[in-house]
Amino acid sequence: MRMPKMSRILATLAAAALTALGAVAVDQAPASAAIRNVCYNTSQAGPFAGYANQAATIWNNATKNINMAQCGSNLMIYYTYGGGSYAVRNSLGNGYVVIDYYQAQQYSPLRIMTHEIGHILGLADNYNGNCAILMSGGSAGTGCTNPYPSAGEAAAVDSYFSFAARGATTTEVFADSWPAAATVGALR
Template sequence: MHVRILTGGLAVACLVSLSLTGGQASAAPRAAEAPLAARVLTYDASGSAEFRSAVDRGAAIWNGSVDAVELRPAAAGQRANIRVLADNGWPRALPTGLGNGTVYIGRQAVDQGYDTIRISAHELGHILGLPDRKPGPCSSLMSGSSAGTSCTNPYPNAAEKAAVEGNFGGALTGRAPALRAEVMVD
């Protein structure tokens, strides 16, 4: 048996319905439950310069790895949830809330030999609510630079996928996960 807590307008509508039927709840035919739609987050990579294809690939990796969220390029003139910029510093993410913020693809790490697609997927992971896991193995996307320049794995592991599913699955069901608002520098 599934128990659901109703909030807001739906709860009010159910209470009104019960009061109109004299408090007798009647079973309505149960429709098949549709799966929850992915939360769509848009990103603007127009400022990512030479890293544009790496950003698109990092977004595609997350799209292929999780169901609860989908990253899409923002349409022209659309305000994006995520801005992606290139600069000469170290890669970093500045989340402003779950699914929102700015990612910097820093040339300093690229010049040192770090993989651009791994950087992109890692920094997008911060926007999706994941913290750094340092030190860590190459199999952990969120191990970031601690895995070394030879690590080119851009894919989240099972725990990282599950954490993002939980973050956005929780958001879809009204349970907002905690997100620390801090700069994630890698």
């Protein structure tokens, strides 16, 4: 009866190994939940790629729980001619941004970029006309070039990303952030 006994020993060793692997997996979970990468892609951003990089640096400096980097395509940056700049958020940290080239000649392109990325990071519009508020968008006028989120806006983003469970897949479209001059025509 040597073989059955050896089998029991091996089974016991295997169970111990699986238990050890399970323990390792549990230990890693909390560490990965604190900071979340938001991987943006500027391959389709044309002349706005540099602004996307600047906006990523602004958001990285303003927040604790996200790290924006060119590590994938969770966030695509596009540009177009006319129609208005807008953001489409598929889930927290995932979606795409479209920058209107014409609009970016009227409003600060960096403020537009940082604002639209703000939507991807969970923020909604706040058309209060206050240039100190990034999500006030075009309501602050063409003279407002502030590209920085307020402390409250940055704290809100940190709170969204502190909850690992957030990020339900409900697509939201954020348009009409940048009411431009009448010559531009219909804006979305």
